[in-house]
Amino acid sequence: MKIKFWGVRGSIASPITKYSVEQKIKKILELATPADILSPQAIDHFLETLPFSLKGTYGGNTTCIELRTDDNKVIIIDCGTGMRSLGKSLIDTDKMTGTGEISIFLSHTHWDHIQGIMFFLPIYIPGNKINFYSSVENLEERLRFQQTKTHFPLTMDEMAASKSFNFFPEGVWEKLHDIKYTSKAVRHPGGCFSYKFEQIDGKSFIFCSDAEFNIDTMDEIGSYIEYFRDTDVLVFDTQYTFEESLQKIDWGHSSAAIATDIAIKSNIKKLILFHHEPFYDDSKMDQVTMQALKYKEMIAGSHSLIIETAYEGLEIQI
Ligand SMILES: [Zn+2]
Numbered sequence: 001m002k003i004k005f006w007g008v009r010g011s012i013a014s015p016i017t018k019y020s021v022e023q024k025i026k027k028i029l030e031l032a033t034p035a036d037i038l039s040p041q042a043i044d045h046f047l048e049t050l051p052f053s054l055k056g057t058y059g060g061n062t063t064c065i066e067l068r069t070d071d072n073k074v075i076i077i078d079c080g081t082g083m084r085s086l087g088k089s090l091i092d093t094d095k096m097t098g099t100g101e102i103s104i105f106l107s108h109t110h111w112d113h114i115q116g117i118m119f120f121l122p123i124y125i126p127g128n129k130i131n132f133y134s135s136v137e138n139l140e141e142r143l144r145f146q147q148t149k150t151h152f153p154l155t156m157d158e159m160a161a162s163k164s165f166n167f168f169p170e171g172v173w174e175k176l177h178d179i180k181y182t183s184k185a186v187r188h189p190g191g192c193f194s195y196k197f198e199q200i201d202g203k204s205f206i207f208c209s210d211a212e213f214n215i216d217t218m219d220e221i222g223s224y225i226e227y228f229r230d231t232d233v234l235v236f237d238t239q240y241t242f243e244e245s246l247q248k249i250d251w252g253h254s255s256a257a258i259a260t261d262i263a264i265k266s267n268i269k270k271l272i273l274f275h276h277e278p279f280y281d282d283s284k285m286d287q288v289t290m291q292a293l294k295y296k297e298m299i300a301g302s303h304s305l306i307i308e309t310a311y312e313g314l315e316i317q318i
């Protein structure tokens with residue numbers, strides 16, 4: 001399977017600012033030498049040497065991930081604002097123009113995970129099939145509530161694609177296309193579910209956002225360690241720094257330090273830091289990444305765990 005990130009931000013969409021762009025340009029100009037700008041090739045080479053926060057951006061859209069199975073079926077995980085661009089892409093490249101079918105897994109219905117639905121063009125096209133899956137029991141009712149006339153011009157019934165709502169209980173393994181999936185409830189205000197996807201060959205992926213693993217409950221997470229164990233790619237909520245997480249107990253999010261502890265304990269192969277704090281700019285996100293890498297080295301030396309930070313456009317083959 002392959003996963004692609006279309007929205008990585010937590011809580012609320014947070015577009016890059018003019019000030020932030022100016023700061024990037026200033027720093028790049030300060031770093032450049034005359035030799036770095038002698039030719040287009042020299043410029044390309046120079047840009048490659050820059051930190052991610054200067055030459056790119058982590059992105060401001062809220063949670064949306066595309067999972068593409070080996071038999072090329074599309075599963076979307078959460079419907080944050082990143083879903084708008086994904087919808088356009090599916091129409092352009094996957095024939096979601098009236099004969100397409102996709103599946104959507106929803107972890108919970110906080111705004112930053114559902115706002116993209118109304119701007120997802122394939123859901124307006126008759127003939128398309130959109131199948132929702134969730135361990136949230138009343139998902140359809142909750143989504144319809146978002147589109148009452150006081151909140152949005154169109155109701156869900158006015159979206160022309162056919163829609164199905166498929167509840168599955170926590171912990172049960174089900175099959176979809178050529179993969180199987182299950183869920184596990186996580187600590188989060190109002191409730192939330194993590195989803196685990198496993199291929200026939202055993203390769204696995206876990207989405208675990210909006211999940212609070214904090215210092216006060218680290219002695220009671222045995223069942224989670226078993227759930228996470230040996231997973232190839234774990235996308236994990238790391239909205240706060242460790243210091244912030246101590247002050248924000250019960251706010252529903254974790255830190256990169258706790259995520260690293262859990263990933264080491266569970267023998268995860270690749271940990272993806274995710275659901276970034278909306279107030280953090282790109283240079284702060286570089287710092288979060290560096291601190292996580294240093295922390296891993298401190299607690300586990302040369303352990304093979306790979307840690308990366310999610311950005312819009314990141315693709316991972318599993
Ligand atoms: Zn969220």
Ligand SMILES: [Zn+2]
Pocket residue numbers: 108110188192210252
């Ligand atoms: Zn949430």
